[in-house]
Amino acid sequence: MIYYDYQSIEKKWQKHWLDTKMFKTRTDKFHPKYYVLDMFPYPSAAGLHVGHVEGYTATDIVARYKRMQGYNVLSPMGWDAFGLPAEQYALATGKDPKTFTYQNIKNFKRQIIEMGKSVDWDRELATADPEYYRWTQWIFKKLYERGLAVLKDVEVNWCEGLGTVLANDEIEIVNGQMVSERGHFPVVKKPMRQWVLRITEYADRLLNDLDLVEWPENLKEMQRNWIGKSSGAMIDFELANSDRKFTVFTTRPDTLYGVTYCVLSPEHPLVLEITTEDELEEVKSYIQKTKAKSDLDRISDKVKTGVFTGAFAKHPITNKLVPIWIGDYVLPQYGTGAVMAVPAHDERDYEFAMKYGLEIIEVIKGGTEGAYEGDGIHHNSGILDGLNNEEAKAKMIEYLENRKIGYAHHTYKLRDWVFSRQRYWGEPFPVLYDKDGNIRLVPDDELPLTLPYLEVFKPSGTGESPLAHATEWLYLTIDGKEYKRDTNTMPQLAGSSWYYIGYLLKNHLGYLPFDSKEAKEVLDLFLPVDLYVGGTEHAVGHLLYSRFWHKVFYDLGLVSCKEPFMKLVNQGMILGSDHSKMSKSKGNTVSPDDIFLSHGADALRVYEMFMGPIEAEKPWSNEGLDGAKRFLDRVWRMFDFEVMNENVKELEVIYHQTVKKVTDDYEKLAFNTAISQMMIFVNEVYKVQKIGKEQARGLLKLLNPIAPHVTEELNQTILNSHEELVYSEWPKYDEKFLIETEVELVVQVNGKLRARIQIKRDLPEAEVKEIALSHENVIKHTEGFQIAKVIVIPNKIVNIVVK
Numbered sequence: 001m002i003y004y005d006y007q008s009i010e011k012k013w014q015k016h017w018l019d020t021k022m023f024k025t026r027t028d029k030f031h032p033k034y035y036v037l038d039m040f041p042y043p044s045a046a047g048l049h050v051g052h053v054e055g056y057t058a059t060d061i062v063a064r065y066k067r068m069q070g071y072n073v074l075s076p077m078g079w080d081a082f083g084l085p086a087e088q089y090a091l092a093t094g095k096d097p098k099t100f101t102y103q104n105i106k107n108f109k110r111q112i113i114e115m116g117k118s119v120d121w122d123r124e125l126a127t128a129d130p131e132y133y134r135w136t137q138w139i140f141k142k143l144y145e146r147g148l149a150v151l152k153d154v155e156v157n158w159c160e161g162l163g164t165v166l167a168n169d170e171i172e173i174v175n176g177q178m179v180s181e182r183g184h185f186p187v188v189k190k191p192m193r194q195w196v197l198r199i200t201e202y203a204d205r206l207l208n209d210l211d212l213v214e215w216p217e218n219l220k221e222m223q224r225n226w227i228g229k230s231s232g233a234m235i236d237f238e239l240a241n242s243d244r245k246f247t248v249f250t251t252r253p254d255t256l257y258g259v260t261y262c263v264l265s266p267e268h269p270l271v272l273e274i275t276t277e278d279e280l281e282e283v284k285s286y287i288q289k290t291k292a293k294s295d296l297d298r299i300s301d302k303v304k305t306g307v308f309t310g311a312f313a314k315h316p317i318t319n320k321l322v323p324i325w326i327g328d329y330v331l332p333q334y335g336t337g338a339v340m341a342v343p344a345h346d347e348r349d350y351e352f353a354m355k356y357g358l359e360i361i362e363v364i365k366g367g368t369e370g371a372y373e374g375d376g377i378h379h380n381s382g383i384l385d386g387l388n389n390e391e392a393k394a395k396m397i398e399y400l401e402n403r404k405i406g407y408a409h410h411t412y413k414l415r416d417w418v419f420s421r422q423r424y425w426g427e428p429f430p431v432l433y434d435k436d437g438n439i440r441l442v443p444d445d446e447l448p449l450t451l452p453y454l455e456v457f458k459p460s461g462t463g464e465s466p467l468a469h470a471t472e473w474l475y476l477t478i479d480g481k482e483y484k485r486d487t488n489t490m491p492q493l494a495g496s497s498w499y500y501i502g503y504l505l506k507n508h509l510g511y512l513p514f515d516s517k518e519a520k521e522v523l524d525l526f527l528p529v530d531l532y533v534g535g536t537e538h539a540v541g542h543l544l545y546s547r548f549w550h551k552v553f554y555d556l557g558l559v560s561c562k563e564p565f566m567k568l569v570n571q572g573m574i575l576g577s578d579h580s581k582m583s584k585s586k587g588n589t590v591s592p593d594d595i596f597l598s599h600g601a602d603a604l605r606v607y608e609m610f611m612g613p614i615e616a617e618k619p620w621s622n623e624g625l626d627g628a629k630r631f632l633d634r635v636w637r638m639f640d641f642e643v644m645n646e647n648v649k650e651l652e653v654i655y656h657q658t659v660k661k662v663t664d665d666y667e668k669l670a671f672n673t674a675i676s677q678m679m680i681f682v683n684e685v686y687k688v689q690k691i692g693k694e695q696a697r698g699l700l701k702l703l704n705p706i707a708p709h710v711t712e713e714l715n716q717t718i719l720n721s722h723e724e725l726v727y728s729e730w731p732k733y734d735e736k737f738l739i740e741t742e743v744e745l746v747v748q749v750n751g752k753l754r755a756r757i758q759i760k761r762d763l764p765e766a767e768v769k770e771i772a773l774s775h776e777n778v779i780k781h782t783e784g785f786q787i788a789k790v791i792v793i794p795n796k797i798v799n800i801v802v803k
Contacts, residue, residue, distance in 0.1 A: 004636040006600030010709040014113055022726060023063075023118040025074040027522060034071040035526050036063045037500055037565070039534025039542070042080045043104035045089070048111040049582065050590045050608065050620070055533045055571040057605045057706070058614050058669060060117045062531055064705035065666045067118075068730040074526055076503035077112060077119045079105050081128035083492035084164070087425040088182050090457050097425045097457070101128060111592055116601045116708050118726070123503045127495025128425075132502055134448035135514050136494050137430040139549065141441050142556060143197060144431075151439075152196045154418055155267060155332065157294075161185025163459020163466075164422040165192065167491070169541060171294055178294045189267075189291040192463060195429065195488070197417040199548045203227055205562075206414075206547055215568040216615075219539050226540040228413025233397050235340065235406040237262060239274060240312040240321055246270055249335035249411050253400065254392035257381040258342040258363035260353065261323045262313055263306060266290040267332040274324065276310030283307050283326060290328040298328045304352050305329075316405050317382065327352065333415045347371045364389070417545065419491060424457050424466040426489030432476070433484050440483065449485075465489055496542050497549045500529055500564060514558060524560050532565040533614075535573075543568075569669060572616040574608070579619045590620055602707035603629040609671035609706055631679060632710055635703065638685050639696070639718045647692035654684045655695050656737035662702045663730070671706065678703055693719060698731040743795045747772045749781045750802060765792050772798040 017023065036059045041052060063075040086097040093100075105126060112119065125132050143149040156165040159180045170181050178187035199206075207227050210220045232251035239245060248262065264271055266287040275283045286307045290298070306327035313322055329348070330339055343353035344362040350371035353360055363381045366372025378384040383399060384392040400406030420429075428449045430442035442449050452473035457466050464487040467474065474485050504522050505512045512519040543565075550564040575581060576588030583589065595604045607628035611618040647655075658681040665674035681699060685691050691699075697719055704711040704725040715721045739761070745768065747755040755775045759768065769790050772778060778800065785802035792798050 004633060004710070006602065006632075006710065007597070009713045010114070010116065010596075010601050013709045013712050014116065017118070017726075018113065018121070021120075021122070023073075023075060023120050024122060025072065025076075025120045027525065028072040029525065031070060031072040033074065033526055034063075034066040034531075035074045035529045036066070036531045037503075037529045037533070038077065039532070039538060040078045040080050040496070040499060041108060042083060042085065043101060043108045044085065045100070045104055046584075047104075047107050048115075048592050050592055050595075050604075051571075051574050051582070053115055053592050053604060054574055054608045054614070055535075056112065056115065056117050057608055058569070058571060058671065059531065059533050060605075061609070061666065061671060061705040062669070063118055064708065064726065065730070067727060068701065068704075068725070070729075074123075074503070075118055075120060076123040077109075077117070077121070078124055078499055078503065079108065079126040079128075080492065080496050080499075081105065081126040082133075082426045082490075082495055084162070084170070084182065084421075084423060084425075087423050087457060088162070090425070096453075098128065101425075102126075114596050114601060115592060116605065118708070122508045123506045125499065125502050125506050127427075127492075127499065130448045130450050131511055132506075133427045133495060135502070135505070135511065136427050136490065136498070137442070137447050137449060138444060138514060139498060140427075140490070140494075141430055141444075143552065144439075144441065146552070146555075148198045148201065148552065149419070150196055150198065151193055152416075153191050154194050154196060154416075155189050156192050156194060156418055157187050158190035158192065158463075159185050159187045165194070165418065165420065167418075167541075168295065169537075173294055173297050176297065177292045178297075186292070192420075194418050194420040195486075197419050197548075199417045199545070200412060200414055202548050202551050203229065203412045203414050205551055206544065209547075209551075209562055212563050213566055213568065215565075216570060219536060219543075219568065219570065222536075222539040223544060226414060226544065230411050230413075232393075232409060232411070233400060233406050234336070234409045235316055235400060237313040237316060237322075237338075237340070239270075240314055242274075244270070244274075246313070246338050247336050248338045248340045249409060250340055252342065252345070252389075252393070253396040253406070254378065254381075254384060254387075254389055255342040255345050255363055256317060256340070256396055257378075257384065258344050258361045259315060259322060259340045260343060260359040260361055261325060261341045263325045263327045263330050263339050263341055263352070264309075265330040265332040265337040266326045266328055268326070268337045271309065271326055274309055274311035279308060279310040283309060286326065286328075293328060295331055298331065301329065304348060304355070306352060306356065308356075316400075323358070325356075334413055335411050343371065345371055345373055347373065417548075419494070420486075420488040421491050422459065422463060422465040422487075423489055424451070424454055426491065427451075427494055428467070428489055429486040431486050432478075433486070435482060440478075451489075493542060493545050497545045498553075500532075500546070501527075501553070501559075520558065520560075523558065527559055528561045528563055529565045530567060532568045533571055534568075536570045569614060571614050572612075572618060574611070575617055575619045577620045577622070582620075588620075595625065599625055599629045600632075600709075602710050603632055606632060606675060606707055610675045612672055614669050614671065631675075631682070632707060634682055634686070635699075635707075636710065636714070638682060638691070639714055641685065642690040643696055643719070644690055644692050647695055648688060648690055650688045651681075651684060651691065651695055653737050654681055655698065656733040659698060659702065659731045659733035660738060663733070666705070674702075675706065697721065701725055701728060701731050745772065745795075746797045747775060747778055748797065748799045749778060751799065752781075754778050754781050761795055765794070768792050768794075768798060772800065 038056055038059050063073050067073045081101050086101050090097040159166050162180055162185055171178050171187055172181050180187055230251050233253040234247050234249055236245050236247050306325045309324050311324045313324055315322055341349040343349040343360045364376040364378055366376050375389045378387050378392050397408045428451055430449050432440040452470040456469055467487040476483050504526050505519055546564055553559045578588055607625045658677050661677040662674045700711040700715050712725055715725050742758050743761050745757045745759050755777050782802050788803050789801040
């Protein structure tokens with residue numbers, strides 16, 4: 001056989017698949033559908049890395065496997081094209097973000113084609129395509145019309161150096177101060193008028209519907225914790241010498257008698273109003289320091305800090321005066337931004353009280369030093385004395401509600417989604433403002449509202465985005481009335497919150513209208529996504545926001561399923577050969593392009609799937625890559641052996657075992673063990689030096705989803721098959737060959753292992769005893785002893801008891 005020229009073979013099949021649109025998905029109601037989805041990439045200048053290839057290969061294996069099982073498979077690809085990284089690159093280089101973003105897309109697409117991924121390219125999209133973001137803008141209008149998009153003055157992470165608001169995951173902490181992830185510019189908390197999406201309206205549904213999906217439990221738990229539902233009570237505290245009051249939320253209303261002080265967040269609107277003159281300077285200084293700290297930093301600081309305001313509140317039941325402090329560990333957005341402190345029964349309150357010498361009153365018998373947080377009998381608690389925790393909670397809530405000073409309440413850690421960004425490279429908002437600030441929506445027939453071309457991308461310096469420079473675009477007159485467009489743009493997460501639907505609306509002619517009957521039929525056919533593969537870094541960002549938008553679509557009658565993604569798998573990170581994260585600075589990155597040249601795409605795919613379980617972290621190894629290439633070389637040379645018309649009997653058992661094992665493993669996404677089994681089969685072929693044509697084609701089918709190029713080539717040129725593997729029928733196994741003809745017999749003497757012997761299955765007991773007793777090592781450990789008993793467990797164990 002000629003040398004396995006992987007480069008020309010791979011190019012040949014890639015061109016064939018593209019030219020014939022081999023992977024085009026049809027609206028086919030007669031075959032079961034299977035929608036397999038990758039978390040689409042941000043097209044950076046660096047191109048694909050081997051971590052992308054890992055996830056994309058896994059989904060491609062499933063897509064190819066399901067096609068061969070008769071499914072109508074949808075496997076699309078697109079680009080998360082808007083966002084801050086492109087804008088920062090534009091600022092640094094003076095290049096237009098659109099130009100280089102689409103250049104990067106072209107490179108990414110080339111690499112995905114060269115890795116052999118089976119994509120329906122007619123459905124390709126980019127979030128920066130005006131035809132796509134027309135519908136992102138339309139969705140925003142729907143959110144606004146339902147009262148889910150509102151303008152609010154909110155505290156945001158403002159970065160002066162970047163001239164924009166940053167999300168929490170775009171911030172790092174350096175020396176206790178917030179800085180931008182890009183450029184390490186200082187970040188401070190600042191109130192700004194922003195578009196906010198009211199995701200909190202869906203908190204309970206986002207929580208409860210996690211039970212409907214097959215996701216990793218740790219990821220579900222991350223979302224549950226992020227949503228953070230707490231049950232308890234709202235309680236009013238009146239200010240001393242004033243008719244003003246503030247409300248606290250507590251999960252422990254049963255400990256109300258133990259309150260000895262209150263703590264407000266530094267941002268609480270009452271703080272500067274109630275602070276006494278003597279304390280004002282210190283309070284203002286503390287507020288300023290808080291603005292430079294992230295929320296995570298504030299709540300995770302081991303040492304809690306605070307400042308006394310000089311003001312007091314009246315205890316709701318006893319009327320005793322309790323001091324009011326501010327502390328940065330109290331966040332303005334959680335609960336009410338105010339807490340009642342019970343130092344005897346809350347560890348954080350206890351540490352704070354000990355640090356500042358505040359009173360501690362025990363109201364639950366715990367008998368421990370420090371704060372007792374467990375269940376117990378209440379005392380020093382008036383109407384609650386003698387009750388345990390749950391009884392006391394119920395009675396206290398009833399008491400508060402009767403006196404109209406409190407009520408039962410649920411609260412959430414989840415915050416509404418700040419949706420405005422002060423940058424250029426994003427979707428413009430489809431809204432207009434008159435001189436009084438009244439809002440007018442851009443009509444549907446005028447969408448998309450396209451992004452104007454700008455020569456200068458520098459931040460405006462006023463808190464507005466660079467669009468403030470686009471004066472011709474910014475101002476317009478309608479029916480003699482002056483209007484101004486919004487200078488902010490949407491966040492990068494806007495376009496990625498519905499792209500899985502965008503693929504379904506997209507075809508070679510454009511997009512089906514989202515609200516059309518045709519769109520509904522297609523969405524009902526393909527949704528929900530059957531398998532979604534991507535990294536855990538999107539657990540509480542993209543995945544949460546996509547679920548929120550999907551539930552809005554459900555309420556609008558646009559989709560018929562409650563959740564967008566049924567099964568979710570997080571692929572593990574591929575580490576450098578030094579076991580650390582790959583990065584350019586460490587010089588341990590690996591380019592897929594280099595491997596396409598040196599080993600071929602099939603070898604890369606086999607190697608990455610053989611490294612270990614898809615979910616695990618795995619270090620790169622050039623030796624392992626060489627091993628994958630050697631395996632494919634062995635498969636290629638295997639066809640130098642005689643290929644017989646009839647099946648080779650010596651291979652029948654291992655062949656059918658291999659079909660069953662690989663099928664089961666593909667269902668479980670256990671690709672590494674599937675490859676191991678195929679290696680075992682190939683080794684057996686080398687032993688007998690021949691293979692049946694049906695067995696050979698069966699192996700090629702099993703291997704095809706992982707190594708599609710070499711298998712198609714062997715199928716066409718060596719087996720002379722006119723039917724390509726891609727849509728051929730998946731191999732079936734015969735149960736009769738799965739019964740092992742031989743078993744391993746374990747022989748013990750007085751319970752200790754003395755031999756392992758291969759014997760024929762279901763031998764008569766007398767014959768089994770004879771074989772066991774005649775084994776050399778068994779004779780050695782029974783000689784000179786009296787054999788008292790021989791116990792036989794058929795096909796498994798012989799236990800010889802000697803005296």
